[in-house]
Amino acid sequence: MPTIDDYLEQLHHGVWEVVISKEDVTDPLSDAWKRSPINVPTPGTIASYRNGQYHVHETKNEWRVHLDRYDPKIHPILHLIDDAPLFLMIFETMIMLFSEARGRSNTTERIIKDQLVFLKNGLFSGIFLLFLGSTFIISPEFDYYSIFQIILPLIVIIAGFVSMGRGMTWRPLYTADLKKIIIGGAILFVGLILSVFPIMIWNIILLSVLCIWMLSSALMLLNRVRKGKSAVLEGFYSRFVIAVISLFLAVGIFVIPDAILTLFMMISGVIIILVGCTLIGTTLKLKGRSYTCPEDTM
Structure with missing residues (x-):
């Protein structure tokens, strides 16, 4: 039987994505494939692997392989701009979470390492995320200020104290790791600076990043769209819409x-609320299965 590498040649001849049934290949992934922890979210994906520009999404029954225009290890910025524009990442994330929240995907429970802990905390965590997401919608300005003026500095300060604490050992004899103490002190100092960091500076930093990312994506995608459908194999019209929306949002940052x-x-x-719905839905599903009688599962 062939391996997954035997199907890759099609991607160089005008095919955007190759879908391979797991029944049609032997051990599909060679050592050249490395697990990718960060990807544009896709409904039904269990895991994701990369081999240079080749990118495969593993689903329950299939391997779905496409060819990125840029290898994220070699050209991370160009990969974000062209292969993973911000609006596409937001849209795909919402689609995936909406799908899982409605129970259309069974991939969530496959990545749960400890179902007992999940059953105990999933419902509470989901309800908390529903409340948190609602505050983002009801009072976005208050939450924005709280994140950058209170929560973020507090997290950094706590991390500094933890690092300093790990540098000191009291038993059996008092010893000190000077390096950890210095690093912890530096982190603590950064946290104190962040606590008085003007919110206007945060605004400038975030808006600048968003503007550069979206404007670059819009210009690059529009340049590809200008060349015709053959230059946009992943979807001519979808990429055109993403480019236009990204351009309008980039211009809106100035206006x-x-x-x-x-x-x-x-x-x-909205994304936080969808995550909460997914946690609640998966928890209830797992609880329902845990209460199923043995004879019902035979």
Whole structure:
């Protein structure tokens, strides 16, 4: 039987994605394939692997392989701009979470390492995320200020104290790891600076990153769209829409920056709510299965 590598040649001849049934290949992944922890979310994906520009999504019954235009290890910025524009990542994340929240995907439970812990905490965590996401939508300005002026500095300060504490050992004899103490002190100092960091500076940093990312994606995608469908194998019309929306959002940063920040906070709230729904739905599903009688499962 062939391996997954035997199907890759099609990707160099005008095919965007190759779908391979797991029944049609032997041991599909060679040592050249490395697990990829960060990807554009896709419904039904169990795991993701990369081999240079080749990118495979593993589903329950299939391997779905496509060819990225840029290898993220060699060209991480170009990969983000062209292969993973911000609006596409947001849209795909919401589609995936909406799918799982409605129970259309069974991949969530496959990545649960400890179902007992999940059963105990999943429902509570889901409800908390529903509440948290709702606050992002109801009061985005307050949450934005709280994140950068209170929560983020507090996390950094706590990390500094933890690092300093790990550098000191009291038993059996008092010893000190000077390196850890110095690093912890530096982290603590950064946290104190962040606590008085002007919110306006945070606004400039975030808006600049968003503007550069979206504007670069829009220009690169529009340049490919201009060349015709053969230059946009992953979807001519979808990439054109993404380019136009990215361009409008980038321009909006200059015209209505406060509204753009509010919009992204509200989008974050929707994503958090969908994550909460997914946790609650999966928890209830697992609880339902745990209560199933043995004879019902035979």
